Amino acid sequence: xxxxxxxxxxxxxxxLAACSTLPASDSPLAxxxxxxxxxxxxLQIASLAPNELRQAGDSLDKANRASSKGESSVVVDHLxxxxxxxxxxxxxxxxxxxAELAVANxxxxxxxxxxxxxxxxxxxxxxxxxxxxxxxxxxxxxxxxxxxxxxxxxxxxxxxxxxxxxxxxxxxxxxxxxxxxxxxxxxxxQAANDAQLxxxxxxxxxxxxxxxxxxxxxxxxxxxxxxxxxGMVITLSDVLFDTNRAQLRSGGVRDVQKLADFFxxxxxxxxxxxxxxxxxxxxxxxxxLSDKRAQSVxxxxxxxxxxxxxxxxxxxxEAYPVASNDTAAGRQQNRRVEIVVSDxxxxxxxx
Amino acid sequence: MNGIHGDRWYRGISAxxxxxxxxxxxxxxxxxxxxxxxxRSALANAASAGGAEYAPVEMxxxxxxxxxxxxxxxxxxxxxxRRLAEEAQADARLAEKKAQSxxxxxxxxxxxxxxxxxxxxxxxxxx
Numbered sequence: 001x002x003x004x005x006x007x008x009x010x011x012x013x014x015x016l017a018a019c020s021t022l023p024a025s026d027s028p029l030a031x032x033x034x035x036x037x038x039x040x041x042x043l044q045i046a047s048l049a050p051n052e053l054r055q056a057g058d059s060l061d062k063a064n065r066a067s068s069k070g071e072s073s074v075v076v077d078h079l080x081x082x083x084x085x086x087x088x089x090x091x092x093x094x095x096x097x098x099a100e101l102a103v104a105n106x107x108x109x110x111x112x113x114x115x116x117x118x119x120x121x122x123x124x125x126x127x128x129x130x131x132x133x134x135x136x137x138x139x140x141x142x143x144x145x146x147x148x149x150x151x152x153x154x155x156x157x158x159x160x161x162x163x164x165x166x167x168x169x170x171x172x173x174x175x176x177x178x179x180x181x182x183x184x185x186x187x188x189x190q191a192a193n194d195a196q197l198x199x200x201x202x203x204x205x206x207x208x209x210x211x212x213x214x215x216x217x218x219x220x221x222x223x224x225x226x227x228x229x230x231g232m233v234i235t236l237s238d239v240l241f242d243t244n245r246a247q248l249r250s251g252g253v254r255d256v257q258k259l260a261d262f263f264x265x266x267x268x269x270x271x272x273x274x275x276x277x278x279x280x281x282x283x284x285x286x287x288x289l290s291d292k293r294a295q296s297v298x299x300x301x302x303x304x305x306x307x308x309x310x311x312x313x314x315x316x317x318e319a320y321p322v323a324s325n326d327t328a329a330g331r332q333q334n335r336r337v338e339i340v341v342s343d344x345x346x347x348x349x350x351x
Numbered sequence: 352m353n354g355i356h357g358d359r360w361y362r363g364i365s366a367x368x369x370x371x372x373x374x375x376x377x378x379x380x381x382x383x384x385x386x387x388x389x390x391r392s393a394l395a396n397a398a399s400a401g402g403a404e405y406a407p408v409e410m411x412x413x414x415x416x417x418x419x420x421x422x423x424x425x426x427x428x429x430x431x432x433r434r435l436a437e438e439a440q441a442d443a444r445l446a447e448k449k450a451q452s453x454x455x456x457x458x459x460x461x462x463x464x465x466x467x468x469x470x471x472x473x474x475x476x477x478x
Contacts, residue, residue, distance in 0.1 A: 113469055
């Protein structure tokens with residue numbers, strides 16, 4: 001009975017001896033517990049290496065049981081060591097699986113990237129195709145527009161053609177009218193030339209007329225013509241006639257010759273021959289003498305070639321004396337023939 | 352409970368009792384031949400997985416422990432041999448996993464590089 005109790009108490013002592021000590025913080029068992037705890041809370045290890053982790057957990061349970069049973073440190077340390085290595089195995093396994101997953105994912109990722117690229121290319125091609133479609137529709141519309149434009153241009157061209165033909169014809173018409181104008185111009189030039197010639201001729205005529213007129217004046221002056229209201233008057237005095245006769249003396253003939261020359265030079269001038277006597281003798285004999293003297297001058301002019309239609313004559317007897325009949329000189333003055341030269345138009349105003 | 356013996360006596364008896372338990376335990380355990388075989392196989396697997404290159408520390412530890420396990424087997428220290436063989440197995444497996452993990456990491460980084468290059472090419476084309 002003493003032996004039983006002895007063995008029992010020994011056993012109890014052994015258990016107590018084992019249980020009474022907790023593992024030191026740096027002991028293999030403490031480290032194993034810590035390692036396992038870290039691994040258990042690591043999501044990657046827990047998900048990728050669950051079996052390995054469980055194996056490590058089983059070993060840790062064994063180690064803990066051995067420790068609480070008070071087994072020797074050799075046993076506990078051994079189990080702790082195995083636990084520690086198995087935790088490390090779980091960790092490495094998780095790492096390996098993760099890498100293998102990455103490799104597998106990479107292949108899928110490569111395929112996805114390539115598919116994305118092809119999809120993008122397809123989308124781009126699709127959009128290109130749609131764009132090209134719209135472009136071709138726009139080009140189609142442009143072509144139709146251009147077609148209409150070209151038709152309009154064609155019509156414009158035809159209209160232009162017609163206009164150009166019309167212009168051509170109007171140009172020809174202008175050409176003709178230009179030629180006509182040219183001819184007209186040359187005609188007018190001709191006319192101008194003629195007019196110029198006419199002017200020159202007229203000027204010449206005027207000059208001639210002026211020079212004639214000057215000559216006339218000179219001549220009239222020479223003949224001692226006097227200017228009166230009726231025109232130039234040349235007085236043939238009594239001494240040019242035979243006394244009381246109508247016969248012209250040679251002096252008178254010479255004077256009448258000058259008159260005739262004058263009147264032949266100035267054909268547009270007419271002549272009025274007026275005869276006068278003094279108051280001596282009777283009115284009828286004076287009248288008769290004055291008539292005859294006038295006629296005598298007329299005849300002389302006719303003989304000299306002056307046209308009869310230019311000559312008019314009249315005798316005035318003793319009327320219109322120019323001097324007093326009381327003196328011999330006066331009476332001689334009154335015995336005269338007056339030659340009235342008409343104006344240019346041939347008109348002689350009556351006395 | 353207070354006995355008639357002193358403290359020193361109890362401590363001495365405990366030591367002897369522990370040893371008795373140990374010796375009693377040793378006497379009943381069979382030879383761990385299966386464990387030895389499993390451990391040797393694990394070591395061979397680790398070696399062919401490239402453990403020597405990627406986990407030299409673990410490989411050396413595994414080998415060393417297998418050698419000690421063999422010697423323990425010769426001395427019929429079967430408990431010891433079993434524990435050593437178990438640890439050798441764990442070391443060998445760890446070495447193997449380290450080697451496999453390292454190779455997978457290399458492959459993963461290569462593919463990541465390839466992916467990056469592919470993306471860059473595609474982006475360049477799209478510019």
